Amino acid sequence: MSKPNDLLQGTLNLLILRMLALEPMHGWALAQRLKQMSHSVLQVGPGSLYPALHKLEQEGWISAEWSMSETRRRVKFYSLTKDGRKQLDRQTADWKRLSVAITSIVLPAEG
Amino acid sequence: MRIGRKMLLRIRSLFNRSNVEEDLEAELRDYFEREVESEMETGASLEEARQTVSHRLRGRELIKEECRDTRGVSQIETLLRDLRYSARVLWKDRLFTPVAVLTLALGIGANTTMFSVVNSVLLQPLPGYQTGRLVRIMDGDPRYRAGFVPPQLYLEIHKHNESFESISGLQFCPFSLTGAGDPEQLMGPCTAANWFAMQHAGALLGRTFAPDEDQRGHSRVVVLDYAFWKRKFHGDPGVIGRAISLNSEPWTIIGVMPPGFRPLGVSGAPPIFTTDVLADNPSGLIVMARLKPGVHLDAARAELKGIGERLARSQPGIWKGTDLTLAPALEQLTGPQRPLLLLLMGAVCFVLLIACANVANLLLARSKARQHEMDIRRALGASRGRMIQSQLTEVLLLCSVASLMAVGIAYLGILALRPLLAYLPRADEISIDARVFVWALAAGWLATLLAGALPALRSAEPRDIAGMGARSTLRWQTSLLTCEVALTLVLLISAGLLIRTFVNLRSARLGYDPQNTLTTFLALPPVGSDPASAELLYDRIRRRLEMLPDVQSGSTASSTPSGGVDMSVPIEPEGSVSKREAATSTVDMISPHYFRTLCIRIKVGRAFTPADRRGGAPVVIISDSIARKYFGGNALGRRLRVPAVNFALTDAKWVWAEVVGVVENVAVTAVGETTAEHMYLPEAQNPVRFTYLLLRTDRDPMSFGSAVRRAVYAESPATPLDDMESMQDRTAYLTASPRRAMWLLGVFEGLAGVLSATGIYAVSAYLAAQRAREMAIRMAVGAGTLSVTGAICRKPFGSISMGLLFGILSALALTHFLRSLLFGVGSIDFLTYFGASIALLFCALLAMIRPTLRTITMDVASALRQE
Numbered sequence: 001m002s003k004p005n006d007l008l009q010g011t012l013n014l015l016i017l018r019m020l021a022l023e024p025m026h027g028w029a030l031a032q033r034l035k036q037m038s039h040s041v042l043q044v045g046p047g048s049l050y051p052a053l054h055k056l057e058q059e060g061w062i063s064a065e066w067s068m069s070e071t072r073r074r075v076k077f078y079s080l081t082k083d084g085r086k087q088l089d090r091q092t093a094d095w096k097r098l099s100v101a102i103t104s105i106v107l108p109a110e111g
Numbered sequence: 112m113r114i115g116r117k118m119l120l121r122i123r124s125l126f127n128r129s130n131v132e133e134d135l136e137a138e139l140r141d142y143f144e145r146e147v148e149s150e151m152e153t154g155a156s157l158e159e160a161r162q163t164v165s166h167r168l169r170g171r172e173l174i175k176e177e178c179r180d181t182r183g184v185s186q187i188e189t190l191l192r193d194l195r196y197s198a199r200v201l202w203k204d205r206l207f208t209p210v211a212v213l214t215l216a217l218g219i220g221a222n223t224t225m226f227s228v229v230n231s232v233l234l235q236p237l238p239g240y241q242t243g244r245l246v247r248i249m250d251g252d253p254r255y256r257a258g259f260v261p262p263q264l265y266l267e268i269h270k271h272n273e274s275f276e277s278i279s280g281l282q283f284c285p286f287s288l289t290g291a292g293d294p295e296q297l298m299g300p301c302t303a304a305n306w307f308a309m310q311h312a313g314a315l316l317g318r319t320f321a322p323d324e325d326q327r328g329h330s331r332v333v334v335l336d337y338a339f340w341k342r343k344f345h346g347d348p349g350v351i352g353r354a355i356s357l358n359s360e361p362w363t364i365i366g367v368m369p370p371g372f373r374p375l376g377v378s379g380a381p382p383i384f385t386t387d388v389l390a391d392n393p394s395g396l397i398v399m400a401r402l403k404p405g406v407h408l409d410a411a412r413a414e415l416k417g418i419g420e421r422l423a424r425s426q427p428g429i430w431k432g433t434d435l436t437l438a439p440a441l442e443q444l445t446g447p448q449r450p451l452l453l454l455l456m457g458a459v460c461f462v463l464l465i466a467c468a469n470v471a472n473l474l475l476a477r478s479k480a481r482q483h484e485m486d487i488r489r490a491l492g493a494s495r496g497r498m499i500q501s502q503l504t505e506v507l508l509l510c511s512v513a514s515l516m517a518v519g520i521a522y523l524g525i526l527a528l529r530p531l532l533a534y535l536p537r538a539d540e541i542s543i544d545a546r547v548f549v550w551a552l553a554a555g556w557l558a559t560l561l562a563g564a565l566p567a568l569r570s571a572e573p574r575d576i577a578g579m580g581a582r583s584t585l586r587w588q589t590s591l592l593t594c595e596v597a598l599t600l601v602l603l604i605s606a607g608l609l610i611r612t613f614v615n616l617r618s619a620r621l622g623y624d625p626q627n628t629l630t631t632f633l634a635l636p637p638v639g640s641d642p643a644s645a646e647l648l649y650d651r652i653r654r655r656l657e658m659l660p661d662v663q664s665g666s667t668a669s670s671t672p673s674g675g676v677d678m679s680v681p682i683e684p685e686g687s688v689s690k691r692e693a694a695t696s697t698v699d700m701i702s703p704h705y706f707r708t709l710c711i712r713i714k715v716g717r718a719f720t721p722a723d724r725r726g727g728a729p730v731v732i733i734s735d736s737i738a739r740k741y742f743g744g745n746a747l748g749r750r751l752r753v754p755a756v757n758f759a760l761t762d763a764k765w766v767w768a769e770v771v772g773v774v775e776n777v778a779v780t781a782v783g784e785t786t787a788e789h790m791y792l793p794e795a796q797n798p799v800r801f802t803y804l805l806l807r808t809d810r811d812p813m814s815f816g817s818a819v820r821r822a823v824y825a826e827s828p829a830t831p832l833d834d835m836e837s838m839q840d841r842t843a844y845l846t847a848s849p850r851r852a853m854w855l856l857g858v859f860e861g862l863a864g865v866l867s868a869t870g871i872y873a874v875s876a877y878l879a880a881q882r883a884r885e886m887a888i889r890m891a892v893g894a895g896t897l898s899v900t901g902a903i904c905r906k907p908f909g910s911i912s913m914g915l916l917f918g919i920l921s922a923l924a925l926t927h928f929l930r931s932l933l934f935g936v937g938s939i940d941f942l943t944y945f946g947a948s949i950a951l952l953f954c955a956l957l958a959m960i961r962p963t964l965r966t967i968t969m970d971v972a973s974a975l976r977q978e
Contacts, residue, residue, distance in 0.1 A: 027138065028145040046142050047170055051177040058181055066134070076138050 012052050017088040020062055024079035061087045135175050193504035207477055211470050215513035215558055218466025220520025221862055223551045225459040227521050229452050231541040237441050238373055240311030247443040248398040251434035259395025271418050274411035276403045279306040280396035287636055287831055290356040294831035296634055300377050301387035309401050310375055317351040317366030325386040331362045332386060337370040339382035359636040375399055375440055412437055444536045450931055451852050458859045461598050465863050467561040468595045469870040474566035475588050476877045485570050498571040506563030514555030531851050589910040592874050596914025597921055599867040600951050604922040606860040607943040608929055608936060609853035615935030616846040622777035623672050624710035628838035629812035630671060633830050634801035642758045646798040648827055655822040661809040666708045667802040669700040672777040673841040684741045685750040696788035700797045706774060708807045716747050716772030723793040729768035734789040738773045746770045756797040782845045812837045849932050872958040875907040879962040886966050887974035896967050903963050911955045915948050
């Protein structure tokens with residue numbers, strides 16, 4: 001199981017925003033989807049997931065809503081806000097720059 | 112927007128605490144169950160799945176805590192929890208809490224009371240339209256007193272300045288009002304036509320002056336003050352357009368001012384406002400102006416100075432001494448009171464400091480008793496920060512309650528001090544507003560830090576070595592006691608110096624005797640009276656007055672030592688070179704018995720006699736100050752240029768008069784300040800249209816009022832008389848300022864004294880109780896009462912002595928701020944310092960008696976059995 005420390009600082013936020021850009025979902029589904037999309041490389045436990053979700057809600061980038069799930073349980077669905085979408089764009093751009101930079105150092109082009 | 116949203120979420124999570132908790136729980140339960148389900152899909156039984164997931168999700172509470180933290184609720188919640196806890200603890204402590212709250216409330220209350228005075232008088236802008244832009248223009252020319260500006264200069268400034276939007280001048284004009292009820296003597300500002308416009312003041316009824324109404328032939332219009340209109344015309348709106356008779360001439364009432372109108376440049380509430388042809392006015396003007404938008408005060412000041420210098424260069428004969436300055440209207444009004452108010456503000460800050468030291472001491476003593484509780488908290492893992500925080504919260508609660516009480520105390524304090532404050536400019540505006548509230552709260556927070564910081568830090572300190580903590584707490588307590596004593600002594604010495612001043616003032620020589628003297632003022636109508644008939648009338652009134660029983664002597668005079676119709680002329684002895692910039696002398700026209708009535712001693716020569724009459728050789732009597740300065744002390748028979756004053760005081764020819772007498776100087780501006788120069792002319796040679804009546808009596812002068820009225824009425828029924836005043840009241844201004852300072856400082860000093868005496872009592876009682884066992888042992892092994900008393904008193908006595916020493920040193924450094932208020936006593940006065948120290952020492956010993964007595968009379972056996 002991947003500890004939050006293994007992720008780059010702030011990356012979890014980006015991942016959550018990215019997931020929620022697909023569709024609104026609840027915490028567990030988000031963790032599952034993340035695991036599945038990263039082919040089990042990225043696994044986030046509730047200990048880092050929920051504080052991160054609450055933090056993003058506090059920032060106003062995502063909003064939460066309670067509704068009944070298919071199994072008649074109260075479930076908290078998170079969705080991306082307008083602010084959150086802007087934030088996602090910003091963080092995605094940052095990420096691109098960063099990853100290109102890191103790649104060019106760590107895996108220098110042959111020749 | 113985002114911040115607002117965040118706040119909303121935080122507050123929501125604060126108040127919907129249970130909701131949020133439930134949500135958090137539900138969210139995590141959902142996660143848990145889904146995990147269990149997915150575990151079961153891999154083939155595990157329900158039981159197994161639950162166990163695996165539980166194991167995986169061990170830190171469930173930790174997750175919750177972390178979520179709460181990101182919501183930022185915990186700090187506010189901690190504070191609330193601390194407050195709740197503090198309230199419970201304080202509520203239960205029925206001894207400490209009332210004493211601490213009361214002490215703080217008195218300290219903050221005294222502070223808030225004084226601040227509400229300072230706020231209303233010095234800080235709040237004057238009522239009216241942008242009064243911050245209004246200034247008074249003054250001329251420092253020594254020939255004109257109190258910054259009056261000569262009319263020609265006023266016109267020059269009018270013409271040449273670029274700093275002012277409008278400039279307006281005023282004088283005070285006496286009027287006899289007849290034909291509307293009783294005849295009445297009115298004194299009101301007579302102004303340039305733009306005076307109201309400059310203040311942006313509109314009339315309640317009718318209108319104010321039109322721009323051309325200060326031109327010759329147009330100026331017979333009157334605006335009434337609201338209170339006067341109510342009193343004299345019963346608030347009749349029909350007065351607009353009506354004619355009234357002022358000085359026997361018809362004037363038209365054109366308006367009534369609203370009740371809240373406060374005229375600028377004028378003290379008190381004048382009854383009427385009239386226009387005046389200022390250029391015709393022989394005396395100096397009070398000049399006010401409104402700065403143009405964007406013009407800075409300093410720029411305007413520089414421009415004025417430039418105008419004065421230019422004039423002095425072009426016509427040095429007239430404008431040589433011109434020195435134009437300006438001051439904001441507010442500062443001009445309240446300037447003289449500023450030092451006293453700031454001094455008192457300083458005094459109440461001392462009182463607050465004493466209160467804080469007291470409470471800090473109580474807290475230290477209490478934290479000793481709560482040591483056990485602190486140890487438990489620390490053992491349970493409370494951090495140092497948390498413990499300091501919770502302690503400070505407790506003090507904050509105390510101080511907040513005290514702040515609220517302080518506002519109430521300030522309200523009562525203002526009521527109680529009203530008689531002492533009534534003399535202040537803007538006294539009627541003194542009140543409690545939002546700023547005072549904020550001040551009280553701020554003082555409370557400051558007190559929280561001052562009183563709470565040290566005890567909080569101390570009690571959060573771990574008790575590493577047994578007994579060490581106690582000893583250093585003790586050291587802090589005695590240091591606080593030292594501070595308290597020092598602060599109190601400074602206040603005590605200040606109050607003592609003012610008391611000495613007051614005693615000196617009471618016994619100071621004024622040059623005249625204000626006791627048993629009655630004064631009043633009368634003016635004859637300007638039309639239909641002439642010098643000859645006035646002279647006869649005054650003479651007949653004097654005769655009538657002197658015939659009254661218990662009246663020693665009566666006289667008439669154009670002025671009195673404590674003010675009147677001011678006329679000043681340059682002093683020009685015969686034979687000396689004419690020096691126009693020479694000092695001026697006031698000129699009083701007096702009747703023969705004037706010096707006898709006021710008990711002014713004749714040093715050489717004689718008083719006036721009925722022989723010094725109209726058409727006779729001009730004679731003059733001068734004050735000793737003139738005789739010494741201009742005649743080398745030998746003035747008798749020499750000649751002096753004096754004005755032959757005209758009946759309406761509008762113009763004077765100059766004549767040479769022979770000096771027939773020299774009299775003692777009199778104090779005018781301040782007690783002991785008897786260098787003012789006076790010339791006295793015989794009234795018979797210079798009768799004027801108005802005069803003061805002065806009466807020396809054998810008993811309470813105020814009881815002669817109606818007799819005087821009857822006497823004057825019998826001679827001249829149409830002549831209005833002013834209110835009667837005793838000379839004693841009229842001279843009160845000379846001693847008023849130090850007297851009020853003495854009383855106010857005395858009140859605060861009394862408060863400080865009580866507070867520090869309680870402090871001394873508390874500390875010595877605490878020390879005695881702490882050492883009870885030790886003393887019991889000493890007594891058991893045979894120590895005498897004396898040695899036990901000595902052992903108990905040594906510590907508090909030591910810190911009190913230190914306090915006295917520091918107090919004297921601080922007083923030496925600080926009392927020079929008092930110097931402007933003192934008279935006949937230096938700010939470093941051995942007797943006061945010594946007396947104050949002894950008085951405080953005595954108080955301290957008194958406070959130590961009870962704890963000491965309790966120790967030496969205790970039951971040794973039971974004291975030993977304790978613990």
